[in-house]
Amino acid sequence: MRIKNSFLWLALICGLLVLGFILFPLLRLLTAPDPEQMGEALRDVTVRKAIWLSVHTAGLAALISLLLGTPLAYILARKRFPGKSLVESVIDLPIVIPHPVVGIAILSVVGRNFWLGRILHEIGIRIMGSVTGIVVVLVFVAIPFYINAAKNGFEAVPSRLENVSRSLGASLPATFFRITLPLASRSILSGFIMSMARALSEFGAVVVVAYHPMVAPVLIYERFEGYGLKYSQPVAVWFILVCLILFLILRVITADRKTRLSKGAEI
């Protein structure tokens, strides 16, 4: 009994430490700038443009991850094939590679001294220093998060439900859209949120490929480097607030679905 109690106390203390460690710097950051500085940052068109660029490129990257990643996630969840674990390791690679290296790797295939870069140049697609480039980088870093979440979601749908659907006359695609996708939709949504969050926070890879146009993390870094802590804080706060509100909205959407489904399960 005593051992159990002291263990619980230890767990509690560690928990509080972790929470404090996360919350303390963030709360301090949020309260550092005064309202006047906050207002000034908001009136600054550069700030507004950078935050909007961050949000919409990250959203786009998450959307592309969803469209490209869903079929692959489904196959990984359902099929067994030789080399599957290799494919899974490849998908996880962007998570473990240092961010600036990601940027450099992407530049090395889209540069004009490489054939792919020359083709892109021929058809007029610019990666270096462009919004397209930012989205490409963000997809690279975000897609593993989406695929893993979606894969877990598909795995949780019993394949017997698909079997029954097929035997009732539904083709494989019809089964996917009527059974599998709706039942995995929560995981797909949370995968979308995860990958968008990952894309919003990316700095190292973006700064290599596109310093301009400036996404919010790059702008914050530039202001910090050029003018110091005080000048970067209001931008950082606005960026955090926008992200938090965004995720709150997305969470509310997913939580709605969750309660509806679990309500069904509990009656």
Added chain:
Amino acid sequence: MIRLEELSVEAGDFTLRDISLEVAEGEFFVVMGPTGAGKTMLLESIAGLISPLSGRIIVDERDITGLSPEERGITIVYQDCSLFPHLSVLDNIRYGLRYHRTAMSRWHLDDLISVLDLESLLDRYPPSLSGGESQRVALARALAVKPSILLLDEPLNALDPAFRGEIQTMLKRLHNQTGITFLMVTHDFNEALALARCGAVLNQGRIEQAGEIEDLFKKPRSKFVATFVGIRNLFRAEFRETRARVNGLSIETGRRLDQSDGYLAIRPEDIVLSRHQIASSMRNSFSGEIIAIERRGMFYEVTVQCGELILRSLITRGALEELELTLGKMICFSFKATAVHTF
């Protein structure tokens, strides 16, 4: 009609080898076997959900081995029902209709719903249903598309014993009313006895014996089938002319035996116990000592030792009291020659 021709299937740890089986049109056929015999796999192969390594599946003289599940017109009801949790009961039942436009005219959905007593459940969602209710919805969903064959994967297994009888009756009624071929797998021999006329016993991926249930029950052709159908009196025996020798006892079988040795099986309910030798047509009559009396559900199993032979008899409570059976008591036991099965 379904005909399986030397069907071999492999998936994961399970294999089916050279399964040949014929199920007549409109039959209620039961495949029995212990857990892990490959019963579900057999159903999934017939439904087209697993591709066989070799062999053919013929339905109504058409080779369907290469067809995809949705082209076969064969539906499946799993033990866990596998209802679609995000769809209401009605939407579950109607799920397959859009792919079977002609099915509706012949089989009215309303009839099906009322036969299965589902009117009050239509707006509910599957997670809120009881086991018996789920099973009825799953049956309705599978029958709504008017399949040529309905596959049932231990439909009664997950149910409370109280519901089991109810669903069993319902299955029988549905089978009679629809005329659809039912192919059910189960590990419970009693279920097979209650529902089907014909069946097969599957063991470790092979068909041990197929035929009328009555024959499986009375004339098993292997030790496995004999044990599976509950024949507790099973002995190795030497045969000479019409008699079999088991542990020093000579038993009359009433027919010429061609083999020189084999197995001898007597169903425990065919062994009659009495206090004195009874004058009757029973050709085999012996006496022995009672060494055990055990309750088996509604009946009592009395174990009698006669020399080295140990026999079990199944009797009612009434008989137990009337004969005043107690441990150690000497008792006469007799059985007809026709009750003796040899293989």
